[in-house]
Amino acid sequence: MFTEVMQYILDLGPAVMLPVLIILFSLILGMKFGESFKAGLQIGIGFVGIGLVIGLMLDSIGPAAKAMAHTFDIKLNVIDLGWPGASPITWASQIALIAIPIAIVTNIIMLVLKMTRVVNVDIWNIWHMTFTGALVHIATGSYWLGILGVIIHAAFAYKLGDWFSRDTRNYFELEGIAIPHGTSAYLGPIAVLVDTIIEKIPGLNKIHFSADDLQKRFGTLGEPVTVGFIMGIVIGVLAGYSVKDTLQLAIKTAAIMLLMPRVIKPIMDGLTPIARHSRKKLQAKFGGEEFLIGLDPALLLGHTSVVSASLIFIPLTILIAVLLPTNQVLPFGDLATIGFFVAMAVAVHQGNLFRTLISGTIIMSITLWIATQTIALNTQLAANAGTLKAGEQVASMDQGGSPVTYLLIQLLTWENIAGLVVIGIIYSLGVFLTWRRAKAGEQADRAAQSAVEK
Numbered sequence: 199m200f201t202e203v204m205q206y207i208l209d210l211g212p213a214v215m216l217p218v219l220i221i222l223f224s225l226i227l228g229m230k231f232g233e234s235f236k237a238g239l240q241i242g243i244g245f246v247g248i249g250l251v252i253g254l255m256l257d258s259i260g261p262a263a264k265a266m267a268h269t270f271d272i273k274l275n276v277i278d279l280g281w282p283g284a285s286p287i288t289w290a291s292q293i294a295l296i297a298i299p300i301a302i303v304t305n306i307i308m309l310v311l312k313m314t315r316v317v318n319v320d321i322w323n324i325w326h327m328t329f330t331g332a333l334v335h336i337a338t339g340s341y342w343l344g345i346l347g348v349i350i351h352a353a354f355a356y357k358l359g360d361w362f363s364r365d366t367r368n369y370f371e372l373e374g375i376a377i378p379h380g381t382s383a384y385l386g387p388i389a390v391l392v393d394t395i396i397e398k399i400p401g402l403n404k405i406h407f408s409a410d411d412l413q414k415r416f417g418t419l420g421e422p423v424t425v426g427f428i429m430g431i432v433i434g435v436l437a438g439y440s441v442k443d444t445l446q447l448a449i450k451t452a453a454i455m456l457l458m459p460r461v462i463k464p465i466m467d468g469l470t471p472i473a474r475h476s477r478k479k480l481q482a483k484f485g486g487e488e489f490l491i492g493l494d495p496a497l498l499l500g501h502t503s504v505v506s507a508s509l510i511f512i513p514l515t516i517l518i519a520v521l522l523p524t525n526q527v528l529p530f531g532d533l534a535t536i537g538f539f540v541a542m543a544v545a546v547h548q549g550n551l552f553r554t555l556i557s558g559t560i561i562m563s564i565t566l567w568i569a570t571q572t573i574a575l576n577t578q579l580a581a582n583a584g585t586l587k588a589g590e591q592v593a594s595m596d597q598g599g600s601p602v603t604y605l606l607i608q609l610l611t612w613e614n615i616a617g618l619v620v621i622g623i624i625y626s627l628g629v630f631l632t633w634r635r636a637k638a639g640e641q642a643d644r645a646a647q648s649a650v651e652k
Contacts, residue, residue: 213245213246214242215322216241216242216322217241219321220234220241220319220468220472221235221237221238223319223472227475228475229475236468237468237469237472239468240464241465243464244461244465245465245494245496247460251457254450254453254457259447259533259534262433263516263529263533263534266436266513269438272516272520272528274519274525275528276526276528276570276592276593277531277592278569279530279576279580279592279593280531280534280594280596281531281532281596281597282531284576284594284596284597286583287580287583287585288597290583291328291331291332291579291582292335292341293332293341293345294328294332296345297324297327297345297348298321300349300352301324301352302318304349308353309489313357314356314359314360315359315363315488315489316359316360316491316492317489317491318356318359318378318492319493320492320493320494323379323494324352326351326355326379326380327352329579329598329603330347330351330597330600331345331348332344332579333347333576333579333598334346334607335347337613347606351602351603351606355378355379358383358384358386359376359377359378361386361633362376362377362386362542362545365542369501370498370501372466373470374474374490375492376490376491376492378492379495380495380538381565381597382495382539383495383542384601384602386542386543386546387632388543388560389542389546389547389557389561390628392543392557405550406552407550408549408550408551423453423456425455425509426448426509427448427451429451429510429512430449430509431444436513454505455506455509458500460500495538498537498544498545499535499538499541503551503554505537507537507540507543507544507551507558508536508537510551511536512534514555514562515533515566518559518566519566522567525570526573527573527593527595529566532595532596535596539558539562539565539595540554566599568601569593569595570593572594572603573598575607576592576598580592604617605618605625608622
């Protein structure tokens with residue numbers, strides 16, 4: 199019975215599941231039904247809008263990416279499923295349904311012990327934690343180690359939500375909200391590491407250009423829609439499209455630049471009163487603690503600089519895939535939503551596209567290298583879900599290329615010691631610097647608050 203209920207809830211999809219959970223959450227916290235229902239409905243409408251825009255990206259940029267690979271005779275033999283392919287096979291795994299209550303319980307325990315301020319309501323994105331557990335299960339053959347993988351990933355994700363909350367608030371202007379999930383959160387530490395290194399290099403640390411700078415310098419030509427149109431032409435030309443198809447693609451990429459920030463607005467209109475009310479109630483009940491509502495990283499895609507970086511990294515990721523030694527993965531499914539991979543980097547670099555290009559190149563290189571190492575595990579996961587023909591192989595950049603998943607597998611199997619050491623050092627240093635950066639930010643906030651009170 200429990201399994202059937204959980205499966206039914208999952209099948210609703212995030213556009214229905216998240217509003218229902220938000221309404222229940224807000225009612226528990228004492229909001230009026232009318233206000234709760236209106237807020238939940240707006241959030242659902244926003245996620246439908248995001249789905250439509252992402253669908254437009256997949257339908258227009260996806261084929262262009264494949265055409266680029268064909269035009270330049272790129273021989274990469276394993277296709278990236280992308281999160282639209284990786285999430286369903288994850289939910290079909292043996293660990294999937296038990297992973298949701300485990301992730302929720304982990305969150306509750308951490309809240310009670312004051313180990314996090316993140317109250318996660320984004321049940322759908324628990325699939326990232328589940329993916330880690332499922333691959334650990336396949337790699338080790340141990341169901342309980344798979345469960346441990348879910349717990350470790352969940353706990354780490356909630357901490358990432360804490361550590362990047364200042365960026366979420368100050369750069370993305372999402373008050374009272376944390377983004378603990380997916381590629382946006384777990385790739386943030388690599389951007390912090392890169393930013394720290396760039397800051398120490400004279401000359402390089404002075405270079406700055408952003409989407410706003412482009413708009414100021416080039417006027418109409420620097421407008422987001424114009425940038426989107428130009429990037430569409432570039433992608434169309436690289437794909438070998440005809441003039442007609444190139445212009446149609448350019449209009450669609452311009453539309454994406456315009457529409458993505460606008461479809462985020464209903465979500466923010468729905469979340470603002472709930473976040474304000476829930477924080478007030480939780481703070482009053484738990485001694486003034488500042489709580490954060492954990493939500494989907496799709497909220498970050500509405501920022502102009504994130505959309506600009508996304509369009510730049512579509513052709514750039516394919517180039518990286520071609521040039522990266524030992525890589526076997528052809529970027530495809532995740533290309534249209536590449537913004538998830540670099541969104542937090544944009545905030546870490548404060549919109550500096552120069553630094554985002556550097557850290558994003560490193561992020562995508564690490565992602566593709568890890569995704570290549572996990573091809574066999576991804577293929578087995580897809581085979582277990584019954585979605586593969588005999589002899590086929592698949593990869594996944596989103597989660598299949600995750601340092602969190604890869605390091606857990608290597609720590610438990612010791613199959614690639616060199617990879618464990620190299621990725622372990624890079625990522626551990628990034629996590630340490632992220633923790634230190636968050637602590638410094640907290641101290642700065644306390645000092646500012648103290649000054650205001652005085």
